[in-house]
Structure formats: structure tokens, C-alpha cells
Amino acid sequence: MPATRRGFLASCGTTAAAAAIPYFFSTPRTLGDETKAKNDRITVGLIGSGSIAKANINAAKDWIDLVAIADVDADRADQFNAKFADGKAAVHSDYRHILERKDIDVVHVATPDHWHTKPVVEAMLAGKDVYCEKPLTLTIDEGKLIRKIQKQTGRIVQVGTQQRSDFEHFIPAMAIVAEGRLGRIKKVQAAIGAAPSSPSIPVADVPKGLNWDRWLGPAPVAEYRFLTDPETAGKETQQKTNCHYGFRWWYEYSGGKLTDWGAHHVDIATWALMLNGQTAGPTGISGSAVHPVAFKDGVPVERDRYNTATSFLFKVDFPGGTQMVIRDDTENGVLIEGEKGSIFVARKKLAGAPVDALKDDPLPEGALQRVYKNLPMQDNERKGHWANFFHCVKTRQEPISDVHSHMKMLNICHLAGISARLGRPLAWNDAGERITGDDQADAMLSRPYRKGYEIEHASS
Ligand SMILES: NC(=O)c1ccc[n+]([C@@H]2O[C@H](COP(=O)([O-])OP(=O)(O)OC[C@H]3O[C@@H](n4cnc5c(N)ncnc54)[C@H](O)[C@@H]3O)[C@@H](O)[C@H]2O)c1
Known part of the structure; x- marks a missing residue:
């Protein structure tokens, strides 16, 4: 090439x-x-x-x-x-x-x-x-x-x-947005895939060498669970447990798909909005989710199986009428819909008329660097992300996935999780980072830490 x-x-x-x-x-x-x-x-x-x-x-x-x-x-x-x-x-x-x-x-x-x-x-x-x-x-x-x-x-x-360090798909997509090729963005859709359910997972002996109490740490006390199944033996991602890998499907330890993949694609969707001038955060979220167990007051009733949402469709409203959709049922990736055109970006795909149009009207030199805050780049996303971090460790610059931009979008994923568990829409005050008009939902912005696992020096 x-x-x-x-x-x-x-x-x-x-x-x-x-x-x-x-x-x-x-x-x-x-x-x-x-x-x-x-x-x-x-x-x-x-x-x-x-x-x-x-x-x-x-x-x-x-x-x-x-x-x-x-x-x-x-x-x-x-x-x-x-x-x-x-x-x-x-x-x-x-x-x-x-x-x-x-x-x-x-x-x-x-x-x-x-x-x-x-x-x-x-x-x-x-x-x-x-x-x-x-x-x-x-x-x-x-x-x-x-x-x-x-x-x-x-x-x-x-x-x-x-x-955020992928120069084959996501950074070019962000540069297309930043250069105004889509016009004003009306809608972004993050499709993040469905999550698994499980049968009842029996209480099992804690494996030798695993300090289960410390694995639980700040989370509530729970019994170790593992479903012995010869068909999934050795295949960690398929084994049913509340510990290694399987923790993703328990709200006690994770937000389920909404944060596991949401952290990737809602991040890209939010980044696109920011680059398009949508700096004000969301005003509310509505939608629906299916859980594999019943919930009461936002807490799963059955405690012996996966409990995070298996399927969902959420709409997030932004000032000015822009909308974000978070869903499980369409092709994994981010669809960015602007007044002048739409693009779809995923881990192995960047497509849409504005992408094709680059053949005759390329992005200006430096467009990708600008999106990447002019930080050094590498062509392998995971390696590049580490390189970006180490560069910033040396120069004391803010890395490409800094805590501020990350939390701006992760708040949306967490809001979706709270709305899913309570089964109702939520109003959000982005400046104050509070849920308004719903004390029960607002109380879910934090979680209790188990005694002995509080965060040290948290008040310093
Ligand atoms: N960036 C990505 O694409 C990507 C991909 C996979 C996982 N992840 C994230 O990485 C994290 C880990 O996921 P994983 O699949 O590797 O999980 P995992 O269960 O395979 O590994 C987690 C490890 O942490 C250990 N651990 C638990 N509590 C500990 C403690 N207090 N001190 C020290 N070790 C402790 C566990 O024993 C386990 O070995 C998750 O937050 C997940 O979302 C990110």
C-alpha cells in the first residue's frame, strides 16, 4: 500500500x-x-x-x-x-x-x-x-x-x-466528525451486544489459592459460586461463576454489558458529540431493559445467577434535541447520524457515504493528530494506548483517555444501569451530577463499602 x-x-x-x-x-x-x-x-x-x-x-x-x-x-x-x-x-x-x-x-x-x-x-x-x-x-x-x-x-x-488509540477506524471516524463532514450530529447509536443469562449457579468450594473474601473486597459478603460443566471446562469466558471473568454479569461487581462494552462504544459516541460541539451533558434517560431475574427496589431478588441486563434499549436526551441510543440488538459499533451524512464505525469497520467521499475530498493534513490531541501515535491500538500513557507519564500531559472525559460518558452508562434496575426513566442534572426528582435513584449514585474495605484517605 x-x-x-x-x-x-x-x-x-x-x-x-x-x-x-x-x-x-x-x-x-x-x-x-x-x-x-x-x-x-x-x-x-x-x-x-x-x-x-x-x-x-x-x-x-x-x-x-x-x-x-x-x-x-x-x-x-x-x-x-x-x-x-x-x-x-x-x-x-x-x-x-x-x-x-x-x-x-x-x-x-x-x-x-x-x-x-x-x-x-x-x-x-x-x-x-x-x-x-x-x-x-x-x-x-x-x-x-x-x-x-x-x-x-x-x-x-x-x-x-x-x-481511543485506534488509527484504523475510530480516530479517522472522529476526525471526519471533527472536520464537520457530517454536519450537526442529530443522533448517535451505540450498539453494544446482548449479555448472557445463566441457570442457578451452585455454591462451590473456593479454589485453593484464591482469597475469596479479599476478592469480594468492598462488595457485600456472598458465597463463591461455580457451575461445573465438562463442556466449558478450561474455557474461562464460558464458565458460569461470580468470580473470574463471570463477575461481569453481576451488578455487585460490574454494570453488565452497559458498562463492559458501554465503556467502549458509549465513549466513542460521546466523543463524537463533544467534537461536534455538544459539550453540555445529558438531561435524562428513558428506555427499557430485560433482566434474567426479578428486581425489587433496584436489587435482584434471586442471588444465585447472573443478574445484569440481557437486552436493553435506552434513549439519552441532550440539550438541543440531540439523542444517544444505547442498544443491544443491532450490529456492534457506533452509528453517527449527522445532517450531512452518517458513518458507522466498529472495531473492524468504518463505512458510510462521508467515508467514501474522502476519495475525492480527503481530510486535511493533521486532522487525525488534532483529534488525538497532537500526542504521538502508533498503529496498534492497545500498544498505542500504552505508548500514549507512557508519553504522558514523561511529559505530564493529559492522556487520550483521561478520567474527566471517561467519566462524562461512564456517567451515562451508569445512569442506564440505574434506570434498568429501577425500571423507570430518570432526569439528570449534569452540572451537579445528580439524579433529580427521584431520591431512590439518586441514592444509587454510590454504594456502601464493606467494613475494612473503605477507601483510605478518601477525605484528604
Ligand atoms: N480494555 C478492554 O478491552 C478490556 C477487555 C477485557 C477486560 N477489561 C477489563 O479488565 C478488568 C479485568 O477483567 P478480566 O477479564 O481480566 O478479569 P479476570 O477475572 O480475568 O481478572 C481479574 C483478576 O483480578 C484479580 N483480583 C481481584 N481482586 C483483586 C485485588 N483486590 N487485588 C489484586 N487482584 C485482584 C482476580 O483474582 C483476577 O485474577 C475488568 O474491569 C474488565 O472490564 C478490559
């Missing part, structure tokens, strides 16, 4: 090949070049050595020394250490040992969602920069706390929404 304007444009209608990307950087600046020197490596401590940590540490490996791993499952930490640190990292069951170490610059938090806010806040207060997996929080109020502590400490925090 020639690295020319034509070369890029020819590929733009389907998937813009990575080889075409150099057209956009006549003088590419990549962090890899800056940090490969041995004495310039970043010392990292990992909290949560599960499935996504593998992909992340692999993506960051050129630039880091992984010196400590914390996991409440000792077997997982040991296996991770052997595979990604030649067995040389210090292994802990309590992540606070990592925060105490003065030689660790960066902490990667890759725990389940209910265990994000506490280590992120404590890491910032301990002087660490943080790369935390999405969704950053389990509640709206946790986002307020993280933003407050981030401002107070000046730490760099990147959220793991790596779609």
Missing part, C-alpha cells in the same frame, strides 16, 4: 490498513523510539493478573520492567510472574505492598470493576501514575472521587479504552 494520500483514501472505505497510516504523519513520533534506552524503562506494579492483564503487559513490554504482581488468587499471580517476568517479580496477595514501594513509577489496575476505585485512589495518593482498565468505576460517585484525587495529586491516569 503506497504511503500517499491516494493510498490511504483507497483503503478508507473498508478498513484503512496500518500501512496507509504514515500518510498522516509526515514526521511520525512514536514513544517506542523515545523510551527504548535501558535506563529509561518504566517500573510497573500490576494489580490483578487476569486475562486482560496478559494482553496489556504484552503490549507494554518493550518499555517496562514488571517488578511486582498482586493478585488475590495466588496461582494466577505465580503463573503470570513465570510468563511475563521470568519469575523475577515480587508476588503479593495485598496490592498495598506495591503502593509502598518507592521504586515503582506506574501501577496497572486490571482487577474486576468493583475493585477499581479503591486501588486507583490509593495509588494516586501514593504518588503513582495509573493505567486502569475500563470501566473506571462501579458508580457515579466513585468517578467524582477519582477526579478529585487526580486533580489534587496531579497524577497521570489513563483508562483502558484502547479504541
Whole structure:
């Protein structure tokens, strides 16, 4: 593929090949070049050595020394250490040992969602920069706390929404929006897929090496559940449990699909609106959701099976009549509908008449860089997202998935979750970040923390 304007444009209608990307950087600046020197490596401590940590540490490996791993499952930490640190990292069951170490610059938090806010806040207060997996929080109020502590400490925090560093699809889509090719956006639709239900999952013996009480941490006490099924043995994403991977489908530990994939596609939909000048946040949300169990007062009645929404359709209203739709039933991706045209963007697709029109009327030079806040770029989204973070660690710039833009959109995902659980529309005061006219819903902006797992120094 020639690295020319034509070369890029020819590929733009389907998937813009990575080889075409150099057209956009006549003088590419990549962090890899800056940090490969041995004495310039970043010392990292990992909290949560599960499935996504593998992909992340692999993506960051050129630039880091992984010196400590914390996991409440000792077997997982040991296996991770052997595979990604030649067995040389210090292994802990309590992540606070990592925060105490003065030689660790960066902490990667890759725990389940209910265990994000506490280590992120404590890491910032301990002087660490943080790369935390999405969704950053389990509640709206946790986002307020993280933003407050981030401002107070000046730490760099990147959220793991790596779609924001994808120069094949999502960044070009955002550049098309930013350059006004769609005109005023009327509607954005984030299609994020349906979530699974489960049969009753029996209480099971806690596996050796897993500290279940600490895995639960701030969440309410619950029994460990695991459905032994020879057909799914070894296939973690299919095993039914309230622990590893399966935590996604329990409101106690996650927001279900609404935050699991919402954190990716509602993020892109919100980013598009912001680039289009829609800076005011939403005014309310309405819609419906189907849950696999009955709910009373926003709480699942049956406690032995998955409880997050399996299907849903929400409409989010913005000032000026712009609308966002969050749904499970159409092709996974983001549809951006403007007065001058529409585009559809997904992980392997960028399509629509305004994309085709680039063949004759390309985006101006620098359009992608501007969307990416003129930060260095890489052509691999996960690696690029880490590179973006490390660049910002060095320069103290705000990374591409900063806590402020992340919470702007995650608030919408959380609102959808509250509306789903209560089964009614909600009015939202975006400036005050409160649900109005519904005290029961407003109380769901936060969650109680189990005794012993409160966030330390939360009031400092
Ligand atoms: N960016 C992405 O595309 C992407 C993809 C998958 C997962 N994720 C996110 O990554 C996070 C982890 O997901 P996963 O699928 O890797 O989960 P997982 O269950 O495979 O791994 C989580 C690990 O954290 C450990 N853990 C739990 N509590 C801990 C604590 N207090 N201290 C240390 N370790 C603890 C668990 O024992 C487990 O090993 C989730 O928030 C998820 O949404 C992001």
C-alpha cells in the first residue's frame, strides 16, 4: 500500500490498513523510539493478573520492567510472574505492598470493576501514575472521587479504552466528525451486544489459592459460586461463576454489558458529540431493559445467577434535541447520524457515504493528530494506548483517555444501569451530577463499602 494520500483514501472505505497510516504523519513520533534506552524503562506494579492483564503487559513490554504482581488468587499471580517476568517479580496477595514501594513509577489496575476505585485512589495518593482498565468505576460517585484525587495529586491516569488509540477506524471516524463532514450530529447509536443469562449457579468450594473474601473486597459478603460443566471446562469466558471473568454479569461487581462494552462504544459516541460541539451533558434517560431475574427496589431478588441486563434499549436526551441510543440488538459499533451524512464505525469497520467521499475530498493534513490531541501515535491500538500513557507519564500531559472525559460518558452508562434496575426513566442534572426528582435513584449514585474495605484517605 503506497504511503500517499491516494493510498490511504483507497483503503478508507473498508478498513484503512496500518500501512496507509504514515500518510498522516509526515514526521511520525512514536514513544517506542523515545523510551527504548535501558535506563529509561518504566517500573510497573500490576494489580490483578487476569486475562486482560496478559494482553496489556504484552503490549507494554518493550518499555517496562514488571517488578511486582498482586493478585488475590495466588496461582494466577505465580503463573503470570513465570510468563511475563521470568519469575523475577515480587508476588503479593495485598496490592498495598506495591503502593509502598518507592521504586515503582506506574501501577496497572486490571482487577474486576468493583475493585477499581479503591486501588486507583490509593495509588494516586501514593504518588503513582495509573493505567486502569475500563470501566473506571462501579458508580457515579466513585468517578467524582477519582477526579478529585487526580486533580489534587496531579497524577497521570489513563483508562483502558484502547479504541481511543485506534488509527484504523475510530480516530479517522472522529476526525471526519471533527472536520464537520457530517454536519450537526442529530443522533448517535451505540450498539453494544446482548449479555448472557445463566441457570442457578451452585455454591462451590473456593479454589485453593484464591482469597475469596479479599476478592469480594468492598462488595457485600456472598458465597463463591461455580457451575461445573465438562463442556466449558478450561474455557474461562464460558464458565458460569461470580468470580473470574463471570463477575461481569453481576451488578455487585460490574454494570453488565452497559458498562463492559458501554465503556467502549458509549465513549466513542460521546466523543463524537463533544467534537461536534455538544459539550453540555445529558438531561435524562428513558428506555427499557430485560433482566434474567426479578428486581425489587433496584436489587435482584434471586442471588444465585447472573443478574445484569440481557437486552436493553435506552434513549439519552441532550440539550438541543440531540439523542444517544444505547442498544443491544443491532450490529456492534457506533452509528453517527449527522445532517450531512452518517458513518458507522466498529472495531473492524468504518463505512458510510462521508467515508467514501474522502476519495475525492480527503481530510486535511493533521486532522487525525488534532483529534488525538497532537500526542504521538502508533498503529496498534492497545500498544498505542500504552505508548500514549507512557508519553504522558514523561511529559505530564493529559492522556487520550483521561478520567474527566471517561467519566462524562461512564456517567451515562451508569445512569442506564440505574434506570434498568429501577425500571423507570430518570432526569439528570449534569452540572451537579445528580439524579433529580427521584431520591431512590439518586441514592444509587454510590454504594456502601464493606467494613475494612473503605477507601483510605478518601477525605484528604
Ligand atoms: N480494555 C478492554 O478491552 C478490556 C477487555 C477485557 C477486560 N477489561 C477489563 O479488565 C478488568 C479485568 O477483567 P478480566 O477479564 O481480566 O478479569 P479476570 O477475572 O480475568 O481478572 C481479574 C483478576 O483480578 C484479580 N483480583 C481481584 N481482586 C483483586 C485485588 N483486590 N487485588 C489484586 N487482584 C485482584 C482476580 O483474582 C483476577 O485474577 C475488568 O474491569 C474488565 O472490564 C478490559
